[in-house]
Amino acid sequence: xxxxxxxxxxxxxxxxxxxxxxxxxxxxxxxxxxxxxxxxxxxxxxxxxxxxxxxxxxxxxxxxxxxxxxxxxxxxxxxxxxxxxxxxxxxxxxxxxxxxxxxxxxxxxxxxxxxxxxxxxxxxxxxxxxxxxxxxxxxxxxxxxxxxxxxxxxxxxxxxxxxxxxxxxxxxxxxxxxxxxxxxxxxxxxxxxxxxxxxxxxxxxxxxxxxxxxxxxxxxxxxxxxxxxxxxxxxxxxxxxxxxxxxxxxxxxxxxxxxxxxxxxxxxxxxxxxxxxxxxxxxxxxxxxxxxxxxxxxxxxxxxxxxxxxxxxxxxxxxxxxxxxxxxxxxxxxxxxxxxxxxxxxxxxxxxxxxxxxxxxxxxxxxxxxxxxxxxxxxxxxxxxxxxxxxxxxxxxxxxxxxxxxxxxxxxxxxxxxxxxxxxxxxxxxxxxxxxxxxxxxxxxxxxxxxxxxxxxxxxxxxxxxxxxxxxxxxxxxxxxxxxxxxxxxxxxxxxxxxxxxx
Numbered sequence: 001x002x003x004x005x006x007x008x009x010x011x012x013x014x015x016x017x018x019x020x021x022x023x024x025x026x027x028x029x030x031x032x033x034x035x036x037x038x039x040x041x042x043x044x045x046x047x048x049x050x051x052x053x054x055x056x057x058x059x060x061x062x063x064x065x066x067x068x069x070x071x072x073x074x075x076x077x078x079x080x081x082x083x084x085x086x087x088x089x090x091x092x093x094x095x096x097x098x099x100x101x102x103x104x105x106x107x108x109x110x111x112x113x114x115x116x117x118x119x120x121x122x123x124x125x126x127x128x129x130x131x132x133x134x135x136x137x138x139x140x141x142x143x144x145x146x147x148x149x150x151x152x153x154x155x156x157x158x159x160x161x162x163x164x165x166x167x168x169x170x171x172x173x174x175x176x177x178x179x180x181x182x183x184x185x186x187x188x189x190x191x192x193x194x195x196x197x198x199x200x201x202x203x204x205x206x207x208x209x210x211x212x213x214x215x216x217x218x219x220x221x222x223x224x225x226x227x228x229x230x231x232x233x234x235x236x237x238x239x240x241x242x243x244x245x246x247x248x249x250x251x252x253x254x255x256x257x258x259x260x261x262x263x264x265x266x267x268x269x270x271x272x273x274x275x276x277x278x279x280x281x282x283x284x285x286x287x288x289x290x291x292x293x294x295x296x297x298x299x300x301x302x303x304x305x306x307x308x309x310x311x312x313x314x315x316x317x318x319x320x321x322x323x324x325x326x327x328x329x330x331x332x333x334x335x336x337x338x339x340x341x342x343x344x345x346x347x348x349x350x351x352x353x354x355x356x357x358x359x360x361x362x363x364x365x366x367x368x369x370x371x372x373x374x375x376x377x378x379x380x381x382x383x384x385x386x387x388x389x390x391x392x393x394x395x396x397x398x399x400x401x402x403x404x405x406x407x408x409x410x411x412x413x414x415x416x417x418x419x420x421x422x423x424x425x426x427x428x429x430x431x432x433x434x435x436x437x438x439x440x441x442x443x444x445x446x447x448x449x450x451x452x453x454x455x456x457x458x459x460x461x462x463x464x465x466x467x468x469x470x471x472x473x474x475x476x477x478x479x480x481x482x483x484x485x486x487x488x489x490x491x492x493x494x495x496x497x498x499x500x501x502x503x
Contacts, residue, residue: 001026001190002159007046007056016042018215019056024159024190029181031193031205031222034234035421039214040194044161047192048080049073060159079152080161083419085144087136094118094132097151121150125183142173146180160184161192164419166200173286178204196421197448198227210234231422243454244433246473251277252457255312256441257297257328257410262306266292267465270306274410274441279432281456282445283480289465290445291333294412297443298330299323311409324357327409331399333418333445335392339399342388346373346380349387349398353406372401377427393417393424400431411435414445429455449477 002024009017017039024030032040045051047058049067058065060076067073070080087096094115095102103110103117115132122130127146136144145165152160162181166174181204185191195201201208202222210217210233217233253276262270266289274280282290295301297308299317308316310326317323320330332338340349350369373383376397380390387398396416403411416432417425432455436442446452452459459471461483469483 001061002047003057003059004043004047005057005059007043007058008054009042009046009051010054016214017046017053020211020214020216021056022192022209022216022219024192025206026158026188026190027185028207029185029191029193029205031195031201031208032211033195033198033201033208033230034211034217035423038211038234038421040211041163042214043211044080044163044192044194047073047159048078048161050080074155074157077156077158078161079155079157079159081145081148081152081163081165083164085148087144087147089135089137091136092132093130093134093136093139093147093150096136096147097121097132097154099151101154117154118150121153124153124187125149125180127180140173142169142176145169145177149180149184157189159190159192161194163194164196165193166195166197174200196419196425198230198422201230202227234422244430246455247277247279247433247436247457251437253277253439256310258307258309259297259303260307262296262303262308264292264296264301264304266301267296267303269466270296270303271467272460274443276409276439276441277436278457279436279442279444279455281452281459282443282462283449283452283459283484284462285484286447288462288484290462291414292465293462294330294332294414294443294445297323297410297412298328300330321357324353324406327407328412329353329403329406329408329410330412331396331403331414331416333415335395335399339402340387340395343386345384345386346378346390346398347383350383350401350405352402357406369401369405372404373398375404376401376431391421391424393420393427396420396424396428397431400428404435408440410441410443412443412445415447416444417446417448417451425451449480452480453477 005021007017007020008015020039020043022030034040042051046053049070049072052068058067065076088099097118098114103113118132130139130143130146136147139147165177169177181191193205205222207219208222208225208230209219210230212234255273256276257274259270259272270293282293284290292301296303299320299322302318303316307314310328315322315326317326336342341352347369350372370383378397378401379394387395390398417428420428432442444452444455453475457473459475459480460467461469461471461480463484471479
C-alpha cells in the first residue's frame with residue numbers, strides 16, 4: 001500500500017532524518033517507536049505533506065508522490081491524527097467532520113446531507129455514543145478522538161497516521177480506541193501507530209519500526225520480538241533498568257503527612273500516612289477520586305471534614321498557597337495548561353512558584369536555578385529556551401525543578417510520565433527515587449500499573465472516592481484490579497469482603 005524510501009530532512013542545517021524508510025500493508029497496524037527526538041513525528045509529517053523532504057520517495061498504491069501541502073496528501077488518501085486535536089469545541093460533530101469541505105445546495109451549506117453522511121460514517125465504525133448534532137465540547141476526550149478519526153474517513157483515507165493516540169486517554173478509554181483500531185484495519189485501512197506505550201504496540205501492531213536519532217534501527221514482526229528487545233533498540237538498555245530499587249526499611253523515616261477521616265464532595269473517609277523516604281502509589285479506575293485526593297491534599301479542592309497534619313503540625317489547607325508554604329508540591333497531570341508557562345523560558349518556569357509564593361525566604365539565585373536544572377538532568381538548548389519547544393520529558397523535568405525550588409517536604413505526582421518517552425520515563429523514575437532517599441515523602445498517582453508496581457513501596461487502591469485497600473510493594477496487577485473493581489462492595493461492608501489491606 002505504502003512505501004517510503006531514503007527520506008531525509010534537515011531544519012536550519014541540522015539533519016533530523018537520515019535516509020529513513022518503511023512500508024505499510026493494507027489492514028496492518030505498523031507501530032513506529034523511539035525516544036522523543038528520534039524523528040517519528042517528523043517522518044509522519046513528511047508523509048502527511050506538512051514537511052517537504054530533502055531526499056527520498058513516497059509511493060502509494062504503486063504511484064510515486066511528492067507532497068508539498070497537507071491537502072495533496074489528503075487527496076491521495078493519507079490522514080494524520082495529531083496528539084493535539086484540531087476540533088472546534090462549540091461546533092457540532094458534523095460541522096467538524098466536514099470543516100472546510102461542507103456540501104452545498106443552491107449555494108448554501110446542505111446541513112441535512114452533512115449530518116446524514118456523518119451518521120453513516122459513525123455507523124460504519126459502530127460508534128453509537130455520538131450523534132451528528134452533538135457539540136464537540138460535550139464529548140469525552142475519547143469521543144473527540146473518534147470525531148478526528150471520522151474526519152479522516154470522510155476524506156476517504158486509506159493510510160491513517162495516529163500520533164500518540166492514547167496519551168490523553170484514561171485507561172478504560174484506551175480499550176475503546178483499541179477496538180476502534182481493529183475495526184478500521186478490518187476495513188482494509190493501513191495504520192501507522194506512534195506510541196510510547198509498549199503494551200499497546202504489542203497488543204495492536206503487526207510490525208514495529210524503531211527509530212533512534214533520526215535513523216532507522218530495525219523493523220521486526222511484533223510476534224518475533226519482546227519489549228526488552230524493543231527498548232534495547234530504542235535506548236540501549238534493558239527494560240529492567242527502568243525502576244530503581246525500592247526503599248529499604250531503614251531508609252523510611254518520620255511521618256511527613258497524615259490525613260484522618262478526610263472528606264469533601266468527591267472523597268469520603270480518607271485515612272492516609274506519608275513518610276519521609278517512601279514512595280506511596282495510588283491506584284484506581286478512572287473516576288475513582290485519585291486526582292481529587294491530590295487536589296484535596298494540595299488545597300485546590302480542599303477537605304471539608306477530617307484532620308490533616310504536615311510535618312507534625314495541624315493543617316488542612318483551604319487553598320494551594322497554604323499547602324505550598326507548608327511544604328506540599330503537586331505535579332499535575334496536565335503540565336502544559338497547569339504546570340508551565342509555555343512561552344516563558346526554562347529559567348522563568350523554574351522560578352514560577354518561588355516568585356509567586358514566599359517560600360522559605362528569597363527565590364533561588366541564578367546559580368541555584370542552574371544547579372536545580374542540572375539536578376533534574378534537563379536536556380535543553382539553554383535556560384533561555386522557551387518551555388514549549390522542549391520534549392514532553394524535559395517539560396516534566398522543568399515542572400519538577402519548579403517545585404524543588406520551593407523546598408517541599410511532600411511531593412505529589414499525578415500521572416508523572418504521561419506522554420513521555422521510555423528513556424525520559426527511566427530518568428524521572430530515578431529522580432523520584434533519589435528525592436525520596438533525600439527525605440521527601442512522595443505520592444504517585446498513575447494509570448500505568450507497571451509504573452505503580454515498579455515504583456511504589458506500598459500501594460493504596462481507590463474506588464468511589466474512598467481508599468478501599470492497601471497492598472505491599474510488588475503487588476500484582478490482578479490484586480490491584482480486584483480491589484479497584486470491587487472496592488465499592490468493600491466500602492459498603494459487603495458480606496465476605498476482605499478487610500482493608502488484604503491482598
